[in-house]
Amino acid sequence: xxxxxxxxxxxxxxxxxxxxxxxxxxxxxxxxxxxxxxxxxxxxxxxxxxxxxxxxxxxxxxxxxxxxxxxxxxxxxxxxxxxxxxxxxxxxxxxxxxxxxxxxxxxxxxxxxxxxxxxxxxxxxxxxxxxxxxxxxxxxxxxxxxxxxxxxxxxx
Amino acid sequence: xxxxxxxxxxxxxxxxxxxxxxxxxxxxxxxxxxxxxxxxxxxxxxxxxxxxxxxxxxxxxxxxxxxxxxxxxxxxxxxxxxxxxxxxxxxxxxxxxxxxxxxxxxxxxxxxxxxxxxxxxxxxxxxxxxxxxxxxxxxxxxxxxxxxxxxxxxxx
Amino acid sequence: xxxxxxxxxxxxxxxxxxxxxxxxxxxxxxxxxxxxxxxxxxxxxxxxxxxxxxxxxxxxxxxxxxxxxxxxxxxxxx
Amino acid sequence: xxxxxxxxxxxxxxxxxxxxxxxxxxxxxxxxxxxxxxxxxxxxxxxxxxxxxxxxxxxxxxxxxxxxxxxxxxxxxx
Numbered sequence: 001x002x003x004x005x006x007x008x009x010x011x012x013x014x015x016x017x018x019x020x021x022x023x024x025x026x027x028x029x030x031x032x033x034x035x036x037x038x039x040x041x042x043x044x045x046x047x048x049x050x051x052x053x054x055x056x057x058x059x060x061x062x063x064x065x066x067x068x069x070x071x072x073x074x075x076x077x078x079x080x081x082x083x084x085x086x087x088x089x090x091x092x093x094x095x096x097x098x099x100x101x102x103x104x105x106x107x108x109x110x111x112x113x114x115x116x117x118x119x120x121x122x123x124x125x126x127x128x129x130x131x132x133x134x135x136x137x138x139x140x141x142x143x144x145x146x147x148x149x150x151x152x153x154x155x156x
Numbered sequence: 157x158x159x160x161x162x163x164x165x166x167x168x169x170x171x172x173x174x175x176x177x178x179x180x181x182x183x184x185x186x187x188x189x190x191x192x193x194x195x196x197x198x199x200x201x202x203x204x205x206x207x208x209x210x211x212x213x214x215x216x217x218x219x220x221x222x223x224x225x226x227x228x229x230x231x232x233x234x235x236x237x238x239x240x241x242x243x244x245x246x247x248x249x250x251x252x253x254x255x256x257x258x259x260x261x262x263x264x265x266x267x268x269x270x271x272x273x274x275x276x277x278x279x280x281x282x283x284x285x286x287x288x289x290x291x292x293x294x295x296x297x298x299x300x301x302x303x304x305x306x307x308x309x310x311x312x
Numbered sequence: 313x314x315x316x317x318x319x320x321x322x323x324x325x326x327x328x329x330x331x332x333x334x335x336x337x338x339x340x341x342x343x344x345x346x347x348x349x350x351x352x353x354x355x356x357x358x359x360x361x362x363x364x365x366x367x368x369x370x371x372x373x374x375x376x377x378x379x380x381x382x383x384x385x386x387x388x389x390x
Numbered sequence: 391x392x393x394x395x396x397x398x399x400x401x402x403x404x405x406x407x408x409x410x411x412x413x414x415x416x417x418x419x420x421x422x423x424x425x426x427x428x429x430x431x432x433x434x435x436x437x438x439x440x441x442x443x444x445x446x447x448x449x450x451x452x453x454x455x456x457x458x459x460x461x462x463x464x465x466x467x468x
Contacts, residue, residue: 017173020191026246029195032188032267035176036468039185039258052467053398055460058444059467083467090182095468102195108268111188115260115468123441123460124467125398136399138466192390208389209320211382214366215389239389251390271390279363279382280389281320292321294388 006080007063009056009124014093019080023100027076032107034115036095038088048129052085052094055123059083062122069117070099070110077101077110083124162236163219165212165280170249175236179256183232188263190271192251194244204285208241208250211279215239218278225273226255226266233257233266239280314375316343317382322360326351340364341371343381360385392453394421395460400438404429418442419449421459438463 006022016033023031038050067079080098088094095118099110118124126137162178176187194206223235236254244250251274255266274280282293314333318326333346340362347357361384364373368384375381392411396404411424418440425435439462442451446462453459 015173016176016189017171020172024191024193024247024249026196029193031191031193033172033191034260034263035180035187035189036260037180037185037187037256040182041258053401054467055395055397055441055444055462058441058460061444091180093180100193102197104190104192104271107190108264112264118468119465121446121465122467123397123462123465125463126466127398136402136463136466138464209323210389211317211319211363211366211384214363214382217366274390275387277368277387278389279319279384279387281385282388283320292324292385292388294386 007060007067008082009054009059009063010082010084011086012084014082014084014096016093016096016098019082019096019098022080023078023098025078025100027102028078028100028107029102030104030107031098031100032104032111033099034095034097034111035093036115038090038092038094040090042128045130047090048131049090050088050094050129051127051134052083052088053125053127054083054085056085059123063118066114066117066122070113073113074101074106074110077106079110079114081114081118083118083122085124163216163223164238165210165215165219166238166240167242168240170238170240170252172249172252172254175238175252175254178236179234179254181234181256183258184234184256184263185258186260186263187254187256188260188267189255190251190253190267191249192271194246194248194250196246198284201286203246204287205246206244206250206285207283207290208239208244209281209283210239210241212241215279219274222270222273222278226269229269230257230262230266233262235266235270237270237274239274239278241280313377314338314343315380316347317380318354319383320385322354322356322383322385325353325356335377337374337376339371340369340373340375340381343375344371347383356385357383391455392416392421393458394425395458396432397461398463400432400434400461400463403431403434413455415452415454417449418447418451418453418459421453422449425461434463435461 063081078100083095097114099107101107219237234256239251253270255263257263316331363382394409441460
């Protein structure tokens with residue numbers, strides 16, 4: 001059952017609740033959850049739908065690595081992350097991150113770290129579909145794309 | 157149905173999902189959720205349970221005020237907040253905050269603002285029950301309690 | 313008549329969640345005095361924050377018959 | 391045999407999600423060359439990040455038979 005794992009890629013609709021439940025525990029008083037959904041407008045352009053593709057086995061390892069990094073930084077944090085792939089419609093949930101910790105500071109910090117890190121190291125790609133075409137986002141032809149890319153302005 | 161409102165005080169167990177659903181919308185790509193749960197240990201002392209009491213009508217107004225403050229700061233944010241009252245056991249959810257916005261920065265900022273503000277202006281009180289007694293937290297007898305209190309180290 | 317609410321530790325110390333005062337018009341400051349006269353054990357009435365009709369209000373605020381006044385000890389929700 | 395994976399835009403440009411190379415031992419650098427020979431349209435093979443056996447690896451990394459090499463164009467999840 002993939003819902004029992006803390007780090008997974010799935011083609012099914014994502015429900016934040018089981019991920020939240022997996023990190024709630026007696027020692028924790030705070031759970032921060034970040035949910036990325038499919039936004040209709042990006043820089044004024046209307047998105048019809050998205051397709052996410054993943055190098056699934058590596059992506060799950062990298063999600064787990066991110067969780068370990070957060071737990072190494074704050075040993076009392078617990079992390080669960082799931083990312084959906086396949087075709088997503090507007091407002092569908094693409095990613096859910098849940099980080100619990102005894103105090104709220106660490107939960108916010110860990111959750112924020114996770115979403116930034118996902119956008120750096122997890123092999124998942126997004127294709128945007130518009131009325132006039134579609135494009136893989138981030139898949140630039142110029143080598144400089146790696147160095148010059150600013151904060152991702154994708155789904156979240 | 158209190159689950160259809162964006163700001164409410166309830167005696168029933170809190171489920172984050174309906175609050176998250178209430179702020180998801182096509183314009184938003186990010187939802188940050190903060191969940192405060194009952195922590196077993198606070199400064200080494202074992203809590204058995206908590207009792208929350210609220211000045212319910214005013215508390216709901218103040219939760220809504222906090223939401224309006226966040227939406228005034230970032231007009232594209234949407235906010236939902238619920239707080240549970242009555243007797244809560246370890247790991248029970250005491251508060252759920254959900255803030256959606258087009259980009260993730262504003263969702264984190266709004267969610268953080270909400271929990272800090274709740275601890276300042278919302279008339280809700282917590283009584284901790286330990287093996288050797290119980291006490292209303294924050295309900296100090298000294299006037300200085302208002303001025304000198306640092307960051308609340310309550311459930312979250 | 314003005315209705316005065318107590319919560320949390322103040323409610324327990326007063327032994328009641330509320331009291332009433334038959335008066336046409338007064339101030340928050342006078343209500344603090346009235347509460348201290350009625351419940352001498354309620355030390356918090358001296359300094360706890362107050363709300364009139366569910367909005368925070370200071371000592372000089374006028375309170376009229378029909379209004380509700382609540383004592384708000386330091387909050388601890390969240 | 392080494393298995394080489396393509397994803398997203400590279401997969402579409404190659405027209406296939408993978409290719410194989412019958413060789414005992416080589417380097418990531420040589421695999422880039424091999425891919426460019428096989429699919430000249432795959433400009434990204436020049437600079438895309440690479441992973442060997444699901445871990446990021448640089449051009450000097452040795453690749454042996456049985457290993458998998460993946461081209462990782464700039465990611466855009468989240």
